Amino acid sequence: MMNKKYNSVLIIGMGLIGSSIARAMYENQMATNVYGVDSSEKVIKKCEELNIVSKVETNIKKFNEQFDLIIICTPLSKYKDIFNDLNLYVSKTTFLTDVGSTKVSVIDDFKKSVKNENLKFLPAHPIAGIEKSGPEFGFSKLFQNRYCIVTPIDNDKEVFETLCVMWKELGMKIEIMDAEKHDKILAMTSHIPQLIAYSVVATATELETHLKDEVIKYSAAGFRDFTRLAGSDPIMWRDIYDKNKDAVIEMLGRFSEDLSSFQKAIRNNDLKYLENKFSSSKNIRKIIEDLGQAGHFDPTEKKN
């Protein structure tokens, strides 16, 4: 399928991901005009300062036009209202996709709110991000060589192909998946690690003051990797645990069992058990590096 240049694209939610999409769309000449919607005045000001989109408003109703493509990039708790708004607003054929970290809840919200057949929706989840939030941290190369999981809701080939081409143009590799399976895998690869990171940071925070200060000071020893994760957007994460509750609780149960086994091995001086388990983990790391999904950590500070 040929690449398509959109006349007008609307991005709802101009945070890290939304602003990165806008940047990439202009850079790759994928759209003539990219517009933004964001409920935060601070975000709007930042977008205007940085000139990320042609125009940014607090609400879609403030635009006096229709769009060719709409991409939802807000926390999950806003989807229901957005779908209701779009259901009323959209009056011509409009491609619609999103970046939400859960897919079952998104599809459910869509089906309950949208009766408007002009909206051609392909739910998507680009697996890309950094621990910062806000449009000032976005960058056009964020999606390069990362996976985008799509979870189609019907058999509309045109919708599927058009939106897959769009994600590919942003630099992504497309994977098709069932929404339930997506939510389960992401619980393990993303939602559980994040919750554990929050939990480790919370434990450190509750230490007696004299210990806490030193934990922060000597964080370079491993703890800082957890704070890196814990630096991301609190509202986004709150919504994820709300929307993917069952899969998260199931995976948490499994994790707690494994952690108990380690604890028991330490208590019983079972060094052989520890060594074996640690060695297999090293192998998993190797596989991820070989797959080119490891990223690159530089222990020095960033030179800005």
Next chain:
Amino acid sequence: MMNKKYNSVLIIGMGLIGSSIARAMYENQMATNVYGVDSSEKVIKKCEELNIVSKVETNIKKFNEQFDLIIICTPLSKYKDIFNDLNLYVSKTTFLTDVGSTKVSVIDDFKKSVKNENLKFLPAHPIAGIEKSGPEFGFSKLFQNRYCIVTPIDNDKEVFETLCVMWKELGMKIEIMDAEKHDKILAMTSHIPQLIAYSVVATATELETHLKDEVIKYSAAGFRDFTRLAGSDPIMWRDIYDKNKDAVIEMLGRFSEDLSSFQKAIRNNDLKYLENKFSSSKNIRKIIEDLGQAGHFDPTEKKN
């Protein structure tokens, strides 16, 4: 105190840390000759290939000379034998320091094995490292701007000052601490995060094959940060849990309580609790960044 140029330095354990010290000592002209000891033939070969030290042997007994300074950089389980060897071998005043991740056990091993008054020991723990092991990954700048915690065993001012100057010359900031406190803080900043990382990776490894493959594939979502930690040396970590058992088990208990609170909040849809906790974590991250201890993560692959 003036900087001192050593005539001959011996590094016992030529892995990531030992080889980085050797590199830095030559680069900063801190020593005329740096020698190495390592029990692994593979490591010895690598050191020779890369020309990291003047000579490297499997055992200190193969050297026919005395040293001005000895630095122990092996896993903790080897310390007892090394102290016994040094106790017999050393026949002139020799400064001695180490890089071990626990300090109570190291001091205990030293006191039990060493009666030789020529050995002038300052226990140390340079908080620096990457997730790789082996001399091929060492680099001279590893210690730059990182903390080195020293836990003196007596009031010998000359030993203390001489060895602090040495660590400073490697680029480090010195902190003096009581060994028990060191072990407790490191349990929280390093040993617990590492154990949790191992545990998350273990949970993923035990998933049904079809899920496991996809967890690895989509690891960029957060899981990969845990595998990064889990990529480090299994033996080194096995020994740490053996030697810092009590502090680790105490901190693990605290962590498990916090994780249970999160789990309960998710189960009960207590979104306010989650949001509050997540927001405080973001603040902790900010403090670490402001302290210049955050490092820098690049989501793209390393260009070699």
